[in-house]
Amino acid sequence: MADNKNIYQQLATASAASANQPFALALIAGTKGSSPQRAGAKAIFFPDGKIIGTLGGGCLEAEVQSRALQALKTGQPAEFDMVLDHDFGWDDGLICGGSVSGLILPHAATAADLWHKLAPVTETIRWGVKEDFSIAIFPSLIHQLTDSKTADGWLYHETVSPPVELWIAGSGHVAQAVVPLAQQLDFAVTIFDDRPELANHQYFPPATRLRVGGWHELLKIQPPAAPAFGVVVTRGHQHDALVLSEWIRFPFAFLGMIGSRRKARIMREQFIKQKIATPEQFDRIACPVGLDISAIGTHEIAVSVIAQLIQKRAGITNQPKV
Numbered sequence: 001m002a003d004n005k006n007i008y009q010q011l012a013t014a015s016a017a018s019a020n021q022p023f024a025l026a027l028i029a030g031t032k033g034s035s036p037q038r039a040g041a042k043a044i045f046f047p048d049g050k051i052i053g054t055l056g057g058g059c060l061e062a063e064v065q066s067r068a069l070q071a072l073k074t075g076q077p078a079e080f081d082m083v084l085d086h087d088f089g090w091d092d093g094l095i096c097g098g099s100v101s102g103l104i105l106p107h108a109a110t111a112a113d114l115w116h117k118l119a120p121v122t123e124t125i126r127w128g129v130k131e132d133f134s135i136a137i138f139p140s141l142i143h144q145l146t147d148s149k150t151a152d153g154w155l156y157h158e159t160v161s162p163p164v165e166l167w168i169a170g171s172g173h174v175a176q177a178v179v180p181l182a183q184q185l186d187f188a189v190t191i192f193d194d195r196p197e198l199a200n201h202q203y204f205p206p207a208t209r210l211r212v213g214g215w216h217e218l219l220k221i222q223p224p225a226a227p228a229f230g231v232v233v234t235r236g237h238q239h240d241a242l243v244l245s246e247w248i249r250f251p252f253a254f255l256g257m258i259g260s261r262r263k264a265r266i267m268r269e270q271f272i273k274q275k276i277a278t279p280e281q282f283d284r285i286a287c288p289v290g291l292d293i294s295a296i297g298t299h300e301i302a303v304s305v306i307a308q309l310i311q312k313r314a315g316i317t318n319q320p321k322v
Contacts, residue, residue: 007042007119008160010052012021014044015112024068025108028055028158029079029129033098040158042106045070060084060100071106074126077133078104079155081117084149098277103156111135115171128157163188164253165228169243174258177302179204185310187229192218192243215239218248229314230259231289241267248277248285254312256289256305263287293319305320 014023028041036064037056044052044069055061060082071078081101114127114135126138131153138157163186171193181190183205190209193199199212211218219242223230230252232243239255244267245256257264262289271277290304293313 007053008115008121010044010117011115012112014046014052015109015115018109022072023108024072024104025105026055026064026068026104027156028100028102030101030194030204031098032100037100045072045299055100055102056194058186064102064104064298068104068106071104075106077106078102082282103133105129105133105134105135108135118160121162124159124161126153126157126159130154156219162226165190165224165226167223167228167230167247167252169193169194169230169232169247170234171195171203171236172222172233172238174301174305175245176203177191177298178231178233178305179208180311181306183207185306187309192221193234215242219243222251223250227253229254229312230256230307231305233303237263237267242272244285245271248281253316254286254309256286256291256308258301259287261288 011025014021024045026043026045028037028039031037037054041055042053043055043061043064045065047069047223049065051061051065055064063082064080067078067080072229079101080103081099083099110161114137118125118127127136128138129135133155138154166182166189167185168178168189169192179191182189188209189200189204189207190211191204192211194213194215196212198251199210201210204210211221214218228249228250230247232240232247232255234240234243237259242260244257248271259267264285267287268279268282271282272279286308288306290301291307293300293307295301295304
């Protein structure tokens with residue numbers, strides 16, 4: 001199964017081979033109550049039983065797969081609406097109590113040009129499925145609609161945006177554990193450090209952007225205009241404070257720093273006393289960064305940080321994350 005962030009690349013690849021291996025795209029267009037996936041979840045179904053992506057697994061996915069295979073035989077797209085109650089999900093334990101609605105599109109390969117645009121998305125694109133089941137980019141006149149509203153003549157629509165920029169100050173063990181996870185989950189990562197022996201592609205994946213040099217020069221670099229996140233995980237308290245003294249003024253949508261609550265309290269007092277930041281500015285900082293999952297060790301800390309980044313990213317967008 002592919003990660004959701006790769007589904008458009010998978011659709012582009014499948015479309016190129018569709019003459020020999022047809023497929024149907026199924027997606028969840030809406031949910032009510034509890035459900036195993038949210039709106040925007042997608043899966044690609046092939047005649048040989050192969051599935052790329054997921055609609056949540058279990059009996060829901062099995063039922064949609066059966067309908068997708070039938071759609072491939074008939075060539076007819078379809079809508080589905082399923083209540084995930086006791087009768088539907090007993091065998092697989094999928095008794096969520098909610099309902100899901102969605103679409104099955106056996107002609108998704110005809111939108112190959114769109115999938116190619118979305119695979120390496122560099123600008124925000126809104127696309128959808130019309131009432132005749134055709135797939136298209138939204139006209140500019142209705143482009144400003146939120147995904148929670150239904151546009152006349154459309155069965156489904158969503159917005160796909162470029163990855164959120166994630167700036168990480170520091171290239172030590174925590175950064176090295178965070179970066180691969182962040183990139184798998186569709187963050188565009190830039191590492192900042194003054195240590196070329198660590199801030200290099202021996203320790204970070206090739207897609208990682210590296211900014212290496214003296215801190216006073218690195219901290220003059222302004223963040224991107226799009227919503228960006230910052231995480232401060234340098235090699236010590238002094239370097240953390242140096243980076244934070246500049247980054248705290250940047251319009252990050254989220255800014256976190258590694259450390260204890262005591263560290264945060266002491267640094268807060270220093271920043272306010274030295275008029276580096278106001279109490280309101282400092283109180284925006286998440287320190288310790290990461291959700292409280294009682295993490296032990298570098299990799300568990302990385303998981304807690306990534307979990308918080310996902311949570312914050314979901315809070316600044318109103319479209320399905322794909």
